[in-house]
Every structure is written in C-alpha cells, then in structure tokens.
Amino acid sequence: MTLVNWLKRHLVVIAGLLTLAYLLLPNVIVTVFSFNNPKGRFNYAWQEFSTDAWKDPCGVSGLCASLSLSLQIALWATLGATLLGTMIAFALVRYRFRARGAVNSLIFLPMAMPEVVMAASLLTLFLNMGAQLGFWTILIAHIMFCLSFVVVAVKARVMSMDPRLEQAAQDLYAGPFQTFVRVTLPIAAPGIAAGALLAFALSFDDFIITNFNAGSTVTFPMFVWGSAQRGTPVQINVIGTAMFVVAVLLVLVSMVVGNRRKRQKA
Amino acid sequence: MATVTEAPPLAPAPGTKPPRRRGRWTPYLLLLPGLLWLLVFFALPVIYQASTSVQTGSLEEGYEVTWHFATYWDALSEYWPQFVRSVLYAASATVLCLLLGYPLAYLIAFRAGRWRNLIMILVIAPFFTSFLIRTLAWKTILADGGPVVGALDALHVLDVTAWLGWTAGDRVLATPLAVVCGLTYNFLPFMILPLYTSLERIDPRLHEAANDLYARPSTTFRKVTFPLSMPGVVSGTLLTFIPATGDYINADLLGSTDTRMVGNVIQSQFLRILDYPTAAALSFILMAAILFMVTFYIRRSGTEDLV
Numbered sequence: 427m428t429l430v431n432w433l434k435r436h437l438v439v440i441a442g443l444l445t446l447a448y449l450l451l452p453n454v455i456v457t458v459f460s461f462n463n464p465k466g467r468f469n470y471a472w473q474e475f476s477t478d479a480w481k482d483p484c485g486v487s488g489l490c491a492s493l494s495l496s497l498q499i500a501l502w503a504t505l506g507a508t509l510l511g512t513m514i515a516f517a518l519v520r521y522r523f524r525a526r527g528a529v530n531s532l533i534f535l536p537m538a539m540p541e542v543v544m545a546a547s548l549l550t551l552f553l554n555m556g557a558q559l560g561f562w563t564i565l566i567a568h569i570m571f572c573l574s575f576v577v578v579a580v581k582a583r584v585m586s587m588d589p590r591l592e593q594a595a596q597d598l599y600a601g602p603f604q605t606f607v608r609v610t611l612p613i614a615a616p617g618i619a620a621g622a623l624l625a626f627a628l629s630f631d632d633f634i635i636t637n638f639n640a641g642s643t644v645t646f647p648m649f650v651w652g653s654a655q656r657g658t659p660v661q662i663n664v665i666g667t668a669m670f671v672v673a674v675l676l677v678l679v680s681m682v683v684g685n686r687r688k689r690q691k692a
Numbered sequence: 693m694a695t696v697t698e699a700p701p702l703a704p705a706p707g708t709k710p711p712r713r714r715g716r717w718t719p720y721l722l723l724l725p726g727l728l729w730l731l732v733f734f735a736l737p738v739i740y741q742a743s744t745s746v747q748t749g750s751l752e753e754g755y756e757v758t759w760h761f762a763t764y765w766d767a768l769s770e771y772w773p774q775f776v777r778s779v780l781y782a783a784s785a786t787v788l789c790l791l792l793g794y795p796l797a798y799l800i801a802f803r804a805g806r807w808r809n810l811i812m813i814l815v816i817a818p819f820f821t822s823f824l825i826r827t828l829a830w831k832t833i834l835a836d837g838g839p840v841v842g843a844l845d846a847l848h849v850l851d852v853t854a855w856l857g858w859t860a861g862d863r864v865l866a867t868p869l870a871v872v873c874g875l876t877y878n879f880l881p882f883m884i885l886p887l888y889t890s891l892e893r894i895d896p897r898l899h900e901a902a903n904d905l906y907a908r909p910s911t912t913f914r915k916v917t918f919p920l921s922m923p924g925v926v927s928g929t930l931l932t933f934i935p936a937t938g939d940y941i942n943a944d945l946l947g948s949t950d951t952r953m954v955g956n957v958i959q960s961q962f963l964r965i966l967d968y969p970t971a972a973a974l975s976f977i978l979m980a981a982i983l984f985m986v987t988f989y990i991r992r993s994g995t996e997d998l999v
Contacts, residue, residue: 438803439799441795441799442798442799443796445792445793445795445796445880449818449877449880450814452818452826452827452829452877453817453818453821455829455832456821470831470832470835471832471835513723513726514723514727517718517720517722517723521722523720529727532727532731532735535734536730538930538982539934539979540935540937542939542959542975543975543978544734546741546962546971546972547737547741548734548737551736551740554740554744567733569733570729570730570733570734573730574730577726627820631822631823634941637959637963638959638963647822650828654945663825665825666822669821669822670817670818672820673820678813
C-alpha cells in the first residue's frame with residue numbers, strides 16, 4: 427500500500443523525468459556514436475569503439491567549411507536581426523504611432539507561418555528578381571525570420587522597465603543620448619542578449635529556409651542533410667557532441683558567475 | 693534564455709498609454725528598416741507566390757499570368773492525401789507533446805526545488821546540437837531488430853500499432869509511428885517552455901487555498917491549475933502544430949514514400965521537379981489552411997491577447 431501511495435504522490439515527477447529522458451536520449455546516442463567505427467557508409471549501427479573521428483574532426487571534405495560558413499551566416503544574421511528587432515521593439519513599447527495593428531501583425535505573421543511556406547515564397551521572389559542564390563540570399567532570409575523573435579524577446583524586457591528610471595535620469599540633467607546609453611540600454615541588455623542568442627541558435631540550425639534559398643552553397647545543416655542521403659561520417663556526431671558540451675558548459679559558467687555576483691551584492 | 697526563468701514582468705498599470713516623446717518622427721525612423729525588411733522579404737514574396745500559382749508556361753519559355761485557377765484544383769485533387777496526412781501527423785504530435793510536456797513543465801514549475809535550473813538547462817540544451825543530427829539518432833534508436841523495437845514486439849505493442857496502421861510488420865522505421873515520434877521529439881521543447889511560463893506564474897497560495905477547501909489533488913488540478921495554465925496550453929499547441937504541419941524533415945528521414953507530407957511535395961515540386969505554379973499553389977493552400985485553423989482555434993479558446 428505504501429508503494430502505491432508513494433507512486434501516486436510522485437506520479438508527476440516520474441512522468442516528467444521520463445519525458446526528460448525522451449528529450450535527452452538522442453543526445454546520448456549522438457555522443458556514444460561519435461566513438462563508433464562503422465563498417466559501411468552509415469553510422470547507424472554500433473560496431474566498435476574508436477576515437478579516430480575525435481582526432482580528426484575535419485577529416486571529411488566540406489564538413490568544416492560548411493561549419494564555418496554556418497557560423498559566419500549566424501553571426502551576421504544575429505547582428506542584423508538584433509539591430510533591426512531592437513529598434514522595432516523600442517518603437518512599439520515607447521512610442522505612439524499610426525497603424526500599430528498592421529505593424530503588429532506584420533511582426534507576428536512570420537512566426538505563425540510554416541517555414542516551408544516562407545521558404546517557397548522567398549524563392550519565388552528571388553527567382554523572379556533573377557537573384558544569384560548563395561550567401562547573400564541565405565543571410566537575407568535568416569535576418570527575415572529571426573527578426574520577429576528578437577522583437578518579442580526585447581519587447582518583453584522593455585515593457586517591464588520602470589519608465590521612472592529614465593525620468594529620474596532626465597531630472598538629473600542627463601541628455602536623451604546619455605539617458606539612453608547609461609540607463610535604458612543597460613536595463614534592456616538582458617532582453618537584447620536573449621534575443622540575440624535566440625537569433626543565433628535559429629539561424630545556425632536552420633534547414634528548411636536555407637534548403638530552398640541556398641543554391642549550391644552548403645551550410646552545416648545542409649551538409650548533414652546531404653550526408654543522410656550519401657553516408658553519415660562519424661565526424662558529424664563529433665561536431666554535434668562538441669556543440670552540446672560547449673553550450674552546457676557556457677550556461678553553467680554563466681550561472682555560477684551570476685550566482686556569485688548576486689551573493690556579493692547581497 | 694534569461695527571459696524564460698525570470699519572474700513575471702512588472703507591467704505598467706493597464707490603461708496607461710506609452711508616453712509621448714518629443715520626436716514625432718522617431719518611432720517611424722525606428723520602425724522603418726525592420727519593417728521594410730519584412731515587407732520586401734516576407735510580405736512581397738507571399739504576393740509573388742500568389743501570382744506564380746496562377747501562371748502557366750514552362751521553364752524554357754517563361755511563365756505568364758493567365759489566371760489559371762485550375763492549378764489549385766489539380767494540386768488539391770492530386771495531393772489531398774498528403775494534406776490530410778500532414779494535419780493528422782501534426783495533430784497527433786501536438787497531442788503527444790501536450791501529454792508528455794505537461795508533467796515535465798509541472799515538475800519544473802512546482803516540484804523541482806533546487807534542481808529547477810538544471811532541468812531547465814537540460815530541456816534547452818538539445819537545441820544546441822543540430823536538430824538534423826538528433827533526428828538521425830532516431831534512426832539508430834528505432835532500428836529494425838534494435839532493443840526498442842524488440843521490446844515493443846515482445847510486449848505485443850507492435851501488433852496493436854500494426855492493426856491500427858501506424859506500423860508495418862515488425863518495423864517502426866519508415867512508418868507513420870516513426871514520423872510522429874520524430875515530430876513529437878522535435879517540437880516538444882516548444883510545448884514545454886510556454887507551459888512552464890504560464891504554470892510558473894500561478895500563485896502557489898491558490899493550491900493551498902484549494903487544499904484548505906477540501907479539494908482533492910485531482911480536483912485542484914482540474915479546477916485551478918489547468919484552467920490557469922490555458923495560455924501556455926494554447927501557445928504551446930500552436931508553436932507545435934504550425935511548424936509540424938509544414939515539416940518535411942521527419943517524414944523524409946524517418947518515413948517512407950507512404951508517409952510523405954505536404955512539405956515533402958512542396959519541396960520536391962520546387963527544388964526537383966521545378967513545377968513552380970503547382971508548388972506555389974500547394975504552399976498557398978497550406979498557408980491559408982493554417983491561418984484559418986489558427987484563427988478559429990484562438991477564437992474558440994478565448995485567449996485573443998496571446999500576441
């Protein structure tokens with residue numbers, strides 16, 4: 427009876443942890459199979475332990491070139507989308523202007539549209555204009571779909587700001603520029619950072635829109651897609667595992683630093 | 693990430709209008725570059741696509757607008773199975789995401805204690821490994837004769853799913869079940885995060901009050917917790933259903949030619965067969981269908997202040 431009671435009381439916890447396991451299982455597989463030495467061209471079945479791929483992560487032609495291209499595109503797309511998105515967010519929260527409803531729906535619609543629709547329609551535009559598909563078309567597309575997410579992230583932060591802080595700065599004879607740089611921007615910074623991180627992750631991992639508008643240019647997700655048809659090198663798993671580890675470490679470090687700062691302030 | 697774990701924002705009192713600033717043109721200057729970008733590279737393409745869908749011609753001789761609406765009819769009559777499949781798969785994945793995601797979101801919000809941040813990181817962390825690599829991992833997990841398929845076979849689960857038409861024989865890969873499993877996996881975090889945000893805002897004293905009034909835990913959940921988490925349920929289901937309907941990656945990597953979704957058709961028409969009018973018509977129908985369903989759903993659920 428006690429066991430049944432215990433199960434009943436912890437049902438939510440057990441179910442939640444099972445879901446967490448479901449979420450993390452593929453990452454475990456990716457990591458384990460980065461140490462595989464597969465027989466054929468595909469890395470789907472376990473053969474034997476090997477660290478060859480880890481010693482030579484760029485050993486597959488085109489892999490590291492695609493990785494660096496993806497990083498470049500993600501960086502530029504993040505910069506562009508964060509700049510444009512932050513400006514829109516400030517305008518939305520801080521000012522009154524005409525056609526607010528139309529502006530809001532223009533920002534909301536890209537998030538409510540399946541990616542394949544945006545990808546296909548953007549391709550028809552580029553084809554009609556006779557644009558050369560490649561780096562620039564990918565960058566244009568990425569800034570377009572990251573923009574709305576940045577607006578949402580920054581808007582949430584700016585909306586929660588106390589406007590009296592800026593009034594106080596002005597009362598203390600700070601000019602509009604000084605107020606913005608020394609009061610507004612530092613307070614909005616976490617929102618802008620969250621938006622930028624989101625934009626980077628979205629752009630770096632985007633496949634569908636890139637697949638339509640890349641021409642013969644190969645980003646990292648497109649490299650993975652291509653290798654799923656031709657044969658998956660173990661190096662893909664190495665890159666995937668390394669990305670996971672680096673990201674988790676970065677988050678943990680930032681949390682520890684944040685906690686320490688909080689404690690120092692207290 | 694910071695926005696997720698933060699306390700609910702101190703919004704200015706409702707009804708206060710944004711303060712008026714001196715520069716009358718400032719908001720327009722701030723809006724101009726971003727909105728121009730969205731107009732040229734988002735709105736204009738949709739119009740171009742609409743015009744492409746009513747053109748006729750060929751790649752060699754060029755296309756001309758002839759208001760050939762029959763393309764829509766032909767596309768629908770040829771590809772309606774793929775449309776139906778997309779909606780069915782996406783709906784199943786959304787329901788599964790809700791069933792799987794709710795306990796985890798609840799766990800993080802109310803029961804995790806000092807493990808809360810760690811679990812949160814573990815939910816978000818998979819995002820940092822390319823989702824294509826993670827989707828390929830399901831090929832290993834669901835491999836023929838592998839431990840998962842073996843266990844399902846031994847428990848006679850595969851007999852049931854085969855009878856329902858979700859699997860075929862003793863295989864899971866290349867069946868609808870594999871595609872729905874992949875879709876569920878890929879969009880699960882998009883369900884968990886909004887659910888968590890709305891659950892976390894619930895005042896724990898409401899639970900205590902329900903308890904004090906002799907409500908059983910199940911009653912508390914039904915009458916207090918779940919209704920208050922509705923905004924999260926609505927935005928979570930939308931964030932899952934919309935991308936899942938247009939997805940073609942899971943159907944391509946984990947499915948077979950019998951599990952093709954409308955996204956697969958649009959992709960191959962556009963990039964391989966180069967039949968632009970049909971592809972544009974299909975994409976336009978998909979867009980209209982989604983907008984229609986989403987509007988209807990938001991109206992019905994009564995939470996119009998989502999956006």
